[in-house]
Amino acid sequence: MRLPMSLDHALASLRNRVQGGDGPAAIRKRKAGPAKLLLVGYLSYVVVGWILLSLPFSQAQPVSALDNLFTAVSAVSTTGLISVDPGTNYTLIGELVILALIQFGGLGYMTMSSFAFLAVHANLSETQEETTRTAFGLPNSVDPRLFLRSVVLFTFGCEAVGAACLYGFLLEAGDPAPLWSAIFHAVSAFCTAGFSLYADGFVPYAGHVGINATLAALSLLGAMGFIIVVDTVRRLAGKTRHYGFTSKVILRMTAILVGLGTLLIFLVEPSIAGLNPADRLLAAFFQAMSASSTVGFNTIAIDQIANGTAMVLMVLMVIGASPAGTGGGVKTTSFAALVALVRSTLKGRANVRFFRQRVPDAQVQLATTSMACYSAFLAIGLFLLLLTEPAARFETLAFEAISALGTVGLSLGATGDLSPLGKLVIIGLMLIGRLGVLTFGFATATPDGEEGTASGDDELAV
Template identity: 45%
Template sequence: MGFLKKLNSKYLKLKLKHSPQQNLFYGFLTYIVVGFILLSLPIFQKTSAPFLDHLFTATSAVSTTGLVTISIFDSYNFGGQFIIMLLFQLGGIGYLTFTTFMLLSTTKRITRWHKAILNSEFTLPISIKIKDFLKSVVIFTTIMEVIGAILFFIAFKMDGMDNYPAIWNAIFHSVSAFCTAGFSLFNSGFIDYLDNGFINFIISFLAIGGSLGFIVVTDFVLWFKNKTHKLSFTTKIILIGLSILLSIAFLFFYFYEPSITNLDGSTRTYAAFFQAMSAMTTVGFNTLDFGSFTTPILIATVFLMYVGASPSGTAGGLKITTLTAVFSIIKSRLRGSQQITFFGRVIPLERLYIATSSFIFYTSLIFLGIFVLTFSEDFNLEKIIFEVASALGTVGISMGITGDLSAVGKITIILLMFIGRLGVLTFGLAIWSRSISESEHMVIEGDIAV
């Protein structure tokens, strides 16, 4: 223990030189590099593949995106698959949640530095205590993934799978769904389970749980323990926003997508809900081929991927809260009022500032990604837009071009997934921020986490 403490303090001193954003940046980068090196070792492979593809897999896993250039099942053996699962587990619950928790369990306190990082990664409203938050993360993740694995095991057994594959598939897909990683050991994703209501339910349950975000969960747990605890404004906005967007998306898929309207009764309902849920929670599993969808539905899907779910969850995207802040600005601006309000609450200026910066930066990056891919690739624009939105939103659905991307295309997607997982502002701050003291000011009190 004394040794661990010493190591920790050395580690801390090294890290204090950097801003919290830079630490997150280097942290994720380290995971990716380690993952890349491990996956490049032949002992974890079934068949060999170019290095760039292993880098792609590692980045996709750490960023919990789920886009793949090579088949996970055909390319990596059990060891390799296990490493991939570890990578998205780590990426999913977050570099910092993990390391801070490790630190917590040895030193019994959270340093000011770790608090700053946690705040910048999860943009917590101040009213929730860091310690409660971390506890909830670990407990919640464990409970959900165990439940998920058990349910998956039952479902796979019911579907006639053998014991060992059923166990491994259950664990792998449970973690993958909860971390909204979208990695699958099935080469065609969950297309074979299109009409399997049970599996549709398990994935939706895990992905929504994971993507709702730990803020919402902690908030709920506190409320459950103590009924005088009021749900935070952020939690309310996330729940309302998610419900509205998911309902609208469901109706669009249900009524307008020919490959869904062609389906029968409950299968049609499953299919519409699953695809909408998949884009929105950014889990990125699919039970239908997005490559065959019509243009308006693809545009709607791009929008869902663009928005994503809640901050501090496992999901990517711009986040519902950012969209809400941005929406409030437009509304208040158009009404000619000077204060920005939402549901009658004044949103602090600094939050709006962060939200608009995110919106602008995120939108510019999507545009830039599309521009680069139109140069480097020969696919039609639809597929390129879809791929870029999927990568930056860390969603992982594709119209089927990932494996055929050029080297420039793969590198671009790798960068987008990495930036998408870090968050566009965190990424920008890590690269360009002037000093620690200045950038620490960025986390401020406020109503909505963005």
């Protein structure tokens, strides 16, 4: 079976489903079961990781049970927020546990298990197929079997090449453990986890073009999603002449967001003003890329950035990465759909269009719902943090909450100082962010009964 990864096919498929009555109720019914399975799967990973990190052989020095739980959730959710430094508080075995949690969390709960299942069986079960679609946000036209094979092979291939490049650069730079550091950070970058074995992140390598470029390439490849990767391969192989609609949106939105973020940080961040223009541009690009891809690495001291830079990073973190990838956030395609909705409304158009392509009403509704749910979870999480951390500054907690829900991992320095209740709030936000706000809603919401017959339509003042 061919793998029509471009969303041109998916749009036609979804349009037919919508015309056939596959509306929000049907979508919710189809997604609820797989969503609950994903939730249970990620929680299982967390519990196993928590237990392993709590064992004496994983700890270089005593770490509390709550901090072990925090680290396990941060790794599984590929966030990268840390309450204790993993490079000094955990042994090599503990770091291996964290790396395994990042890998399984980044690829997704169903990816490795389904891939192993395919190694023995020819086909996936209906539940496995639907769960894979739910986990990656795949359109109905994509064959989950071929997608899973492509995902696993591409992931390990990119991580291997990235690790080899990092090893050479770190060896040249005099890193005391270049091989392990290269492997760990290559996986962390591709899975957009942001975990680092260095206490100061990559600040010491802010001017190293090779390390910055390798980490950026890995992070963007993971964040832009596997749909665009396979679409690119099909184009290079001559199976299609053009990128699909989704690929075009992802490429353009990523370029716009990272480019605009780079320009703004270059102009407003005073901590890099003393660098030469090339290094200043590199630092601005890396930080914009880090927030947009939700990888969470840093080459500048985040706890010392200006308010304007913090605002730029928060906007990029909310929008986040792209669907069918390893990053978090609202997603670039959902943001694009909302931008198209606003433009179409202001221009008085009956249909929502983006790049001259009509966006089906069902997708616009899902994008709107996603943003609404995201805003609600963020508001609730921030409110709870304000209650548990009365001495902290509002903007510091807002940055922390956005970073946790977007599974980014950047922090203004509040993570280590959070109270136990504050850490539990962040843990909840990280889990919701990894599962996805819509998937979490499908997993936890109680379905309504049959809709009654409306007595009539009436206007609502807005």
